[in-house]
Amino acid sequence: MRHVQSPRRNRAYTDLTDDLWWDVFRDLAGEVGQALNQLNPIHSTKRGRHTCAATENDVKEFEVRPTPDDPRLSKHVSGIDHEGKAVETDVVTERPLTLFLNAREIVTMMTIGDHPDLLAVGFLLNQGMLKPDDVITRIDYDEDISTVVVRTARETNYEDKLKKKVQTSGCAQGTVFGDLMDEFETVRLSQGARIKTSWLYQLTKKINTEPSLYLKAGAIHGCVLACENRPLIYMEDVGRHNAIDKIAGYMLINKVTPDDKIFYTTGRLTSEMVIKCVKMGIPILVSRSGFTAWGVELARKAGLTLIGRARGKRFLALSGAERIEFDADLSQMGEEERKFARKSSVASADGMDADGG
Numbered sequence: 001m002r003h004v005q006s007p008r009r010n011r012a013y014t015d016l017t018d019d020l021w022w023d024v025f026r027d028l029a030g031e032v033g034q035a036l037n038q039l040n041p042i043h044s045t046k047r048g049r050h051t052c053a054a055t056e057n058d059v060k061e062f063e064v065r066p067t068p069d070d071p072r073l074s075k076h077v078s079g080i081d082h083e084g085k086a087v088e089t090d091v092v093t094e095r096p097l098t099l100f101l102n103a104r105e106i107v108t109m110m111t112i113g114d115h116p117d118l119l120a121v122g123f124l125l126n127q128g129m130l131k132p133d134d135v136i137t138r139i140d141y142d143e144d145i146s147t148v149v150v151r152t153a154r155e156t157n158y159e160d161k162l163k164k165k166v167q168t169s170g171c172a173q174g175t176v177f178g179d180l181m182d183e184f185e186t187v188r189l190s191q192g193a194r195i196k197t198s199w200l201y202q203l204t205k206k207i208n209t210e211p212s213l214y215l216k217a218g219a220i221h222g223c224v225l226a227c228e229n230r231p232l233i234y235m236e237d238v239g240r241h242n243a244i245d246k247i248a249g250y251m252l253i254n255k256v257t258p259d260d261k262i263f264y265t266t267g268r269l270t271s272e273m274v275i276k277c278v279k280m281g282i283p284i285l286v287s288r289s290g291f292t293a294w295g296v297e298l299a300r301k302a303g304l305t306l307i308g309r310a311r312g313k314r315f316l317a318l319s320g321a322e323r324i325e326f327d328a329d330l331s332q333m334g335e336e337e338r339k340f341a342r343k344s345s346v347a348s349a350d351g352m353d354a355d356g357g
Contacts, residue, residue, distance in 0.1 A: 064233045064250065066212040066222070073112050074217045090217040094238050100149040101129060101156055112213070112220070112237050115246050116141050119237075120148045122249030126276050128183060129156060132252065184275055189303050190259040193283040197328040199229040199262075200286065204310055206231050207264060208336070214266075223247055224264040225256070225282075231264075240267030244276050251280065258282045269295045269308050278302045284323060286310055291318060312336035 067073065074090045081087050098108045099120050106129070111119060117139045124130040135153040142148075203226050213220050213236050223243035225233040235246040244265065251258065258281035265273060265287045271294040277285045278298075284305040291308050296318045299306040305320030313333035317324060 061206070061230045061232070062210065062234055064235065065210060066214075066234055066236050067114065068211050068213045068216040070114065073114060073213060092213055092217045092220050092238065096146050098145075098147045099123065100147065102149075102151055104156075109242065110238060111242050115235070115249075116148045118235075118246040118249035118253070119242060120150050120249065121252055122245030122247065124150060125248050125252055126245055126279055130252075136253075184278055184298070184302065187278050187281065187302060189278065189281065189283040191303075193260055193305075194323050194325055195262055195284050195286075195305065195307075196228075196325045200307070200310065200315065201313065201328055201333060202229040203231060203262070203264060203286075204288070204312075204336075207234065210234065212236060222266045225251070226262040226264060227260065228262075232261075240265055241272060241276070244273065244280075248276070248280050262286060265289075268292060269299075269306060271295050271298055274298045274302070274304060274306070278304055284320070286315075 072093065074092050076088060076090055078086065078088050093112055094110050095113050096108050097111050097113070097116055097119065099106045101124060106124070109119070109123070120139065121130065121136065125132070130136075130150075130152070136150060137153050138149075138151045140149045140151070203224075206229075207222070207224055210231070212222060212234075214222060220236050220238055221240040221243050222234065222236045223240065223246075224231045224235075225247050233247050233250055235243040235250075237243040237246065244263075247263075250256065261282050262284045263277050263280075263282045263286065265285070266289065267273065267287065268289045269285065269287050269291045271292060273287075274285065274295045275298065283303075284307070285299070286307040288310050289308060291306070296306060298304075299319035303320060305317065305323040307315050307317045307324075309316045312335040313328075313330055314335075
C-alpha cells in the first residue's frame with residue numbers, strides 16, 4: 001500500500017484497495033457506522049491556525065505552491081507551427097476523478113490529478129454536502145481506478161442535494177446545488193478586513209513570477225489564498241472551481257481562519273466564484289479577469305470586496321471598496337510585464353476580459 005503525504009497533514013493518506021466495493025456493499029447494508037467507529041480521525045488537534053497576526057515563521061509564503069516539474073501534471077508533445085516547422089511543447093494533463101461520499105457516488109470531475117483529497121473535501125464542503133463541524137474519519141484514494149472516497153462519522157443527506165444540481169458557467173463542468181443560496185443568505189463576512197493597494201501590487205507580482213504550470217504549459221487556472229502581502233496556498237487546475245475547492249479543502253483540514261484572508265483567482269468573477277468565496281468566509285476576492293453582472297450583484301448583497309482586472313497598477317473594484325486602503329505610490333508602479341501576462345490581457349485592459357474559463 002502506497003502512502004502519500006500532503007502538506008501539513010499528520011495522517012496517512014492511503015490508497016483505496018479492491019475491497020472498496022465490499023465496503024460499499026457493507027455500507028449499503030447498514031453496517032457503515034460500526035466500521036467507521038474503528039477508524040482514526042483525519043483531523044489532528046495539534047494543527048495551528050494561519051493568522052496575519054502570527055509570525056513569519058508561522059505563516060510561510062507559498063506554503064503550498066505549484067509543482068510544474070511534476071511529470072504527472074504535464075506532457076511533452078510534438079507538433080508543427082503556423083509555418084509548418086516542427087515544434088515541441090508542454091501541455092497539462094487532464095484526468096477523471098470519481099468522488100464518493102461514504103457509499104454514494106457523487107460526481108466525476110476532470111482535474112490535473114494533484115491533491116485529490118483536498119479537491120474532494122473542498123468540493124463537498126462548497127456544495128454543502130459536508131458541514132464545517134463534520135468529522136471526516138478517513139479519505140481513501142486509488143490512483144489506478146481514479147477514485148477518492150471521503151468517509152464521515154455522521155450520515156449524510158446527499159440524496160436530496162443531488163436532485164438540486166444546477167449547471168454553472170465554470171469550465172470543466174462546475175456545479176452548485178440549489179440550496180447553496182439559502183446558506184449564502186446567512187453568511188456574515190468580516191467588516192474589519194482590509195486590503196492595502198501596496199499588498200495587492202506585491203501579491204500580483206509574487207503570484208505572476210512564481211514558477212507554475214501556467215508559465216510552463218498554459219491552459220490552466222490558478223487560485224491563491226493570501227494574508228496581507230503574502231501568498232500562502234497556490235493551487236492550479238484545469239477548472240477554476242477545482243482550484244478553489246482544493247483551497248477550501250486545505251482550509252478545513254488545517255483549520256485556517258478566513259476572516260482576514262484575501263482570495264486571488266485568474267478566472268472571471270462569476271456568481272460561482274462569489275458564492276464559493278462567501279461560503280468560505282473570505283471577505284476579499286481579487287481577479288486579473290473581469291466580472292459578470294450576477295457575480296457583482298451577489299458580492300454587493302453579501303458585502304464582499306470584489307476587485308477585478310488587477311494587472312500591473314490597474315484594478316477595478318465593483319463591491320466593498322470600503323475595505324481598500326490606497327497607500328501605494330502609483331508613480332512608482334509600472335505596467336504588467338508582457339511575459340507574465342495571460343491570454344488577451346492587453347485587450348482586456350481596454351475592457352475585454354482575459355481568461356474566459
